[in-house]
Amino acid sequence: xxxxxxxxxxxxxxxxxxxxxxxxxxxxxxxxxxxxxxxxxxxxxxxxxxxxxxxxxxxxxxxxxxxxxxxxxxxxxxxxxxxxxxxxxxxxxxxxxxxxxxxx
Amino acid sequence: xxxxxxxxxxxxxxxxxxxxxxxxxxxxxxxxxxxxxxxxxxxxxxxxxxxxxxxxxxxxxxxxxxxxxxxxxxxxxxxxxxxxxxxxxxxxxxxxxxxxxxxxxxxxxxxxxxxxxxxxxxxxxxxxxxxxxxxxxxxxxxxxxxxxxxxxxxxxxxxxxxxxxxxxxxxxxxxxxxxxxxxxxxxxxxxxxxxxxxxxxxxxxxxxxxxxxxxxxxxxxxxxxxxxxxxxxxxxxxxxxxxxxxxxxxxxxxxxxxxxxxxxxxxxxxxxxxxxxxxxxxxxxxxxxxxxxxxxxxxxxx
Numbered sequence: 001x002x003x004x005x006x007x008x009x010x011x012x013x014x015x016x017x018x019x020x021x022x023x024x025x026x027x028x029x030x031x032x033x034x035x036x037x038x039x040x041x042x043x044x045x046x047x048x049x050x051x052x053x054x055x056x057x058x059x060x061x062x063x064x065x066x067x068x069x070x071x072x073x074x075x076x077x078x079x080x081x082x083x084x085x086x087x088x089x090x091x092x093x094x095x096x097x098x099x100x101x102x103x104x
Numbered sequence: 105x106x107x108x109x110x111x112x113x114x115x116x117x118x119x120x121x122x123x124x125x126x127x128x129x130x131x132x133x134x135x136x137x138x139x140x141x142x143x144x145x146x147x148x149x150x151x152x153x154x155x156x157x158x159x160x161x162x163x164x165x166x167x168x169x170x171x172x173x174x175x176x177x178x179x180x181x182x183x184x185x186x187x188x189x190x191x192x193x194x195x196x197x198x199x200x201x202x203x204x205x206x207x208x209x210x211x212x213x214x215x216x217x218x219x220x221x222x223x224x225x226x227x228x229x230x231x232x233x234x235x236x237x238x239x240x241x242x243x244x245x246x247x248x249x250x251x252x253x254x255x256x257x258x259x260x261x262x263x264x265x266x267x268x269x270x271x272x273x274x275x276x277x278x279x280x281x282x283x284x285x286x287x288x289x290x291x292x293x294x295x296x297x298x299x300x301x302x303x304x305x306x307x308x309x310x311x312x313x314x315x316x317x318x319x320x321x322x323x324x325x326x327x328x329x330x331x332x333x334x335x336x337x338x339x340x341x342x343x344x345x346x347x348x349x350x351x352x353x354x355x356x357x358x359x360x361x362x363x364x365x366x367x368x369x370x371x372x373x374x375x376x377x378x379x380x381x382x383x384x385x386x387x388x389x390x391x392x393x394x395x396x397x398x399x400x401x402x403x404x405x406x
Contacts (some may be wrong), residue, residue: 005196031237032144032161055266069311069332070229071241088227090142090215093137095179 003041003055006061015054016082022052023101026075028059028067033091034074040094044101051101076100105240106132108398109195109204112341114141114385116374117210118167119391120398125174127399132202133171134195136182140164141212142375143384144340147236147262152384163384184209184344188367191405205405206369206398209345209357210391213338213375218250220306235259236331242331244268248315250303251335254281259333261285264292271327273298273317304366306332340376352378354358362395371398 003025006014015022025041027034038055045053058065058073068077070086078086078100086100108124110117113135124131143149146160155163165253172178181197186207195206215233217223223231232238235249239262247267249260258281270291277299279286291296298317304324305316308348314328340355350358350366357379363371373390375382 005227015175028240030147030240031141032146032159032164033234033237035161036138036144037141040317065241069229072234072238072366074237075228090234091137095181095182 003038003045003053006054006056007061007063009096010039011061011064015079018052018079020050020052021085021101022079023097024052024077024079025055026058026065026070026073026077027055028057028073031073037074037091038098044094044097048101053087105192106130106202106204107402108132108206108208108395109134109193109202110180110208110210111195112141112212112376113139113168113178113185114210114212114387115140115143115164115167116212116387116391116394117208118171118386119388120208120210120373120395121171121176122174123392123395125171126398127177127395127404131175131202131397132177132179134183134202135178135180139168139178141387145234145236149384154373158159171393186345186348186370188348188370191369193369205370206395206401208371208373209342209365209374209376209390210394211341211376212380212387213266213340215334216295216339218303218334218336220303221378222306222308224394226306226308226312229310230308230329231306232331232333233335235262235335236401238331238333239263240265241377242267244327245330247271247331247333248273248303248327248329249333249335250274251283252276252279253335253337254285256333256335257281257285259335261289263291263333264295266293267331269288270295270331271298272296273301273303275302276300284286294354299354303332338375338382342376354378361393363390363397367396369401 076088110133143160185196187194195202207369246269248271256369263270300320304318307314318324357372359372371394373394374387
């Protein structure tokens with residue numbers, strides 16, 4: 001299943017005010033490693049229903065990227081109750097993401 | 105039991121899978137992260153025969169699909185060890201153990217670091233190993249590129265179109281990379297070449313603010329940059345096999361063009377092999393050679 005696209009208008013409601021933890025994937029269309037990470041994130045999303053995995057395009061959402069000091073992509077930021085709790089940079093394995101979110 | 109287990113799903117490993125499947129062997133590819141290897145970081149491949157321009161992502165995806173459509177199995181787990189039981193090889197991952205008659209090591213290489221104290225903590229805060237991934241964040245800013253090979257030259261060229269100024273820092277007085285790219289760089293007016301110098305310090309206050317560069321006479325100077333792109337070569341990913349496989353002093357698997365390692369039934373293909381030219385085309389070439397020899401080895405087993 002495709003990841004939910006986040007923009008500055010729904011960021012507050014879908015990420016910061018989310019009941020569940022949110023794993024936000026900062027990415028861009030021109031970034032190869034980001035494209036490789038996408039299917040991994042989709043399978044993480046399908047296998048972990050208690051966590052929301054979302055996508056943020058840094059070109060169209062440059063304000064969000066800047067607000068969270070993203071200067072290297074792919075960049076995964078884990079949010080819990082509106083706060084950043086973990087961050088990982090670069091293409092990472094599915095196992096590493098599962099470790100990050102405490103999944104199976 | 106598989107006929108061939110291939111460790112690594114980069115261009116070498118995927119090409120080996122194609123050859124092995126076309127010889128009707130049962131093939132498993134084990135990969136730690138995702139298919140494609142280093143080539144996914146390349147924006148535009150312009151030196152591979154037939155396609156004048158193709159992105160690394162598209163190349164990797166087409167190659168992966170080709171191997172998959174031929175019936176290659178893929179499992180995404182990191183290989184941590186290999187045990188040689190003569191006619192049977194045990195490939196151990198973080199989760200399972202798989203068995204095969206032959207193994208091809210196509211683990212590739214990872215970015216070499218500068219080796220500076222705070223380098224790791226500044227990744228994502230000014231230090232990058234991928235200009236095409238992170239270059240866009242340095243629009244109208246000053247950046248440095250370190251290295252003298254093709255990757256460094258291409259990174260510098262790419263960044264001249266984005267950054268306000270690019271410093272290209274190289275420890276020698278001559279570049280190792282292609283002349284075509286050097287000429288293109290010399291036409292740019294926002295690049296400064298700094299030869300015979302090494303980066304010796306990363307000055308940061310939360311984010312990278314400047315770098316210290318030391319030349320061969322020991323003279324230092326500070327350059328203000330918001331980003332530094334490190335392209336000083338690669339490190340082969342062979343450490344987990346050191347116990348079994350002969351490596352050279354830089355960690356590359358010692359093997360000739362036949363891709364045979366010191367262990368019968370274990371072959372090597374791609375950038376993790378000791379060789380002169382590490383290019384996409386030599387990686388795929390190794391894949392073909394290693395698979396062919398692995399097939400021959402299996403067919404000769406009783």
